[in-house]
Amino acid sequence: MATPNEHAKISASSYERWIHCTAAPLYEVQFQTDNDGGTPYTAEGTLAHSVCELKARKQFFPDKMTTRKYNAALKKLKTDPFWNDEMLVTADFYVNFLRETANQFETMPLVYLEQRVEFTDYVPEGFGTCDCVMIGGDTIRITDYKHGKGVPVSSVNNGQMRLYALGALAQTAVLFGDKIKRVCTAIVQPRLSENVTEEWLTVEELKEWGKTVVMPKAFQAFYGFGTFSAGDWCRFCKGKAECRARAEYYAGFGQYEGMRVEGSDKSIGSANEATTLPLTLSDDDVGTLLMQAEGLMAWYSDLQEYARDAILAGRKIPGWRVVEGRKTRAFTDADKALDLMRNAGYDDAVLYEHKAKSLAELEKLTGKKAFAEIMGDVITWPQGKPTLVHENDKRPDYSSCGPEQFEGADNV
Numbered sequence: 001m002a003t004p005n006e007h008a009k010i011s012a013s014s015y016e017r018w019i020h021c022t023a024a025p026l027y028e029v030q031f032q033t034d035n036d037g038g039t040p041y042t043a044e045g046t047l048a049h050s051v052c053e054l055k056a057r058k059q060f061f062p063d064k065m066t067t068r069k070y071n072a073a074l075k076k077l078k079t080d081p082f083w084n085d086e087m088l089v090t091a092d093f094y095v096n097f098l099r100e101t102a103n104q105f106e107t108m109p110l111v112y113l114e115q116r117v118e119f120t121d122y123v124p125e126g127f128g129t130c131d132c133v134m135i136g137g138d139t140i141r142i143t144d145y146k147h148g149k150g151v152p153v154s155s156v157n158n159g160q161m162r163l164y165a166l167g168a169l170a171q172t173a174v175l176f177g178d179k180i181k182r183v184c185t186a187i188v189q190p191r192l193s194e195n196v197t198e199e200w201l202t203v204e205e206l207k208e209w210g211k212t213v214v215m216p217k218a219f220q221a222f223y224g225f226g227t228f229s230a231g232d233w234c235r236f237c238k239g240k241a242e243c244r245a246r247a248e249y250y251a252g253f254g255q256y257e258g259m260r261v262e263g264s265d266k267s268i269g270s271a272n273e274a275t276t277l278p279l280t281l282s283d284d285d286v287g288t289l290l291m292q293a294e295g296l297m298a299w300y301s302d303l304q305e306y307a308r309d310a311i312l313a314g315r316k317i318p319g320w321r322v323v324e325g326r327k328t329r330a331f332t333d334a335d336k337a338l339d340l341m342r343n344a345g346y347d348d349a350v351l352y353e354h355k356a357k358s359l360a361e362l363e364k365l366t367g368k369k370a371f372a373e374i375m376g377d378v379i380t381w382p383q384g385k386p387t388l389v390h391e392n393d394k395r396p397d398y399s400s401c402g403p404e405q406f407e408g409a410d411n412v
């Protein structure tokens with residue numbers, strides 16, 4: 001367990017967590033391990049960032065990043081077990097965006113890549129690393145590359161990006177003084193969408209946000225007198241499986257708070273009143289419960305993972321065991337197996353399947369833009385199944401009129 005003297009680590013990337021749950025940073029200290037950040041997804045993301053950085057250096061600093069150096073560095077990156085050729089395509093997309101961004105300045109801006117920034121005026125010991133900072137005229141632009149394709153990340157109202165911007169402003173104040181008046185943050189997430197989200201703010205708006213929204217919470221979080229609060233932001237918390245606050249949020253009667261009592265405008269305020277709930281749920285109740293159930297499923301899966309690891313480590317979790325999962329047969333030697341089938345009189349024609357690659361695999365080969373040019377005439381959008389989503393989802397409402405309604409929609 002963390003001691004009161006230990007300082008919590010308050011990074012820009014964990015902003016969503018500590019701004020909502022100010023107890024999280026100090027609580028998480030006890031779960032830090034040498035392997036932190038070591039999942040296959042983070043390893044893949046780190047490699048993709050290195051490819052982006054390399055290509056950006058070649059674009060903006062060709063004197064330093066000569067073709068020879070570039071080729072040698074790329075060759076080395078390609079030996080990484082997480083290498084995927086798609087990274088070349090997504091890095092090109094990122095660098096194209098940076099080039100277009102630089103062209104929007106009246107004169108060539110100063111460009112900083114993989115720039116560590118500190119925003120300690122707002123967050124004690126606050127720091128982060130910006131993928132790209134450009135500064136020129138009265139404008140500073142911060143761009144971040146996201147390799148993940150599971151969760152869309154927008155730059156609008158994005159605390160991490162705003163903190164980067166505050167840090168970059170502080171860092172460049174020596175050179176630019178108060179000449180910078182406008183800030184733009186952008187997130188490039190090419191595996192999910194070709195649309196880059198941007199947020200424009202004045203420097204005053206950004207600093208005001210830093211003072212009023214960030215500072216009070218950051219001080220609570222850093223000095224360890226914050227409060228627990230569970231929600232979506234628990235997803236990346238290091239102690240999410242063991243956290244009692246999260247367990248109470250999902251498993252306790254607290255989940256009924258805020259529901260309406262039948263025939264009354266009053267809300268239910270405490271667990272004891274739960275017995276006065278109507279027998280059936282209202283549509284409003286269903287909406288609220290669906291939101292909570294999403295987090296509940298994630299929490300359940302975290303508990304399962306925790307219990308499995310605990311049992312494998314020799315501890316007891318009452319009521320549970322770990323057994324071997326379903327087995328599937330496999331050849332010890334696939335070549336030998338096919339030889340045996342041939343010897344038994346079966347032709348290669350029936351032993352092998354000749355299959356075309358999928359649309360997505362072919363698109364990876366060419367890149368999105370070239371693929372649309374080459375294949376545009378032979379691509380159709382069959383109508384998708386009715387799918388329940390959050391109300392702020394960007395897709396249009398479902399219509400049974402037919403696929404033409406959806407032409408040009410994002411392939412999400």
Ligand code: SF4
Nearest residue numbers: 021229230234237243
């Ligand atoms: S799991 Fe959620 S509630 Fe618990 S400390 Fe982490 S962020 Fe806070």
